[in-house]
Amino acid sequence: MANRRENLDEFFDNLFAQLDNDDDNVVNITISDFGKVIKNEVDNSAKRNGYDTLEDMIAHKVSGRTYVRPDVGEKNRVEPNGTRYSYFVDLLDNVSYSQSYRGYYMEGHRRMIDMFKEKAKFCQENLSLLEDDLRNERRRYSNSKKDAYAKGCLDGIEFVEKSLKKSKLYMMTRIKEELAYQK
Secondary structure, three states: OHHHHHHHHHHHHHHHHHHHOOOHHHHOOOHHHHHHHHHHHHHHHHHHOOOOOHHHHHHHHHHOOOOOOOOOOOOOOOOOOOOHHHHHHHHHHOOOOOOOOOOHHHHHHHHHHHHHHHHHHOOOOOHHHHHHHHHHHHHHHHOOOOOHHHHHHHHHHHHHHHHHHHHHHHHHHHHHHHHHHHO
């Protein structure tokens, strides 16, 4: 957290040092362009911290609400003849992000969900084939640097794993109910 603050402080220190030294790149730009440069850097800093813009970050800090990470939600509709694949895809589509889990975190999280949704299309009959890919991706991102994007990817992988498990439990319950109905 302190490192992110230092990066933004360093940006402004460099910017003001360029102004003090009459650097042509900074001095000869219009006030509008100068404001855009500062706004872009502040928004990028907010995005690195999990927000879309500085306004989102301020709104979160002022509201004082606590947010939880995206989790596997309940499926709203149950199709009588639905497959495990359709249930799994519906779980992946049913994700909402709170204010503090936006920006790079959300991009990483969505990337993992979308990637495994695409992979699931090729193994609709046997979703357990995704488990090896999930383990490999988890290993890949657990060894990477811990920025918001990587954290989003790791949480996205965990989200997909929970969705797979939940879809398996759904099918087992459905089979159990059908067997009990036949007796």
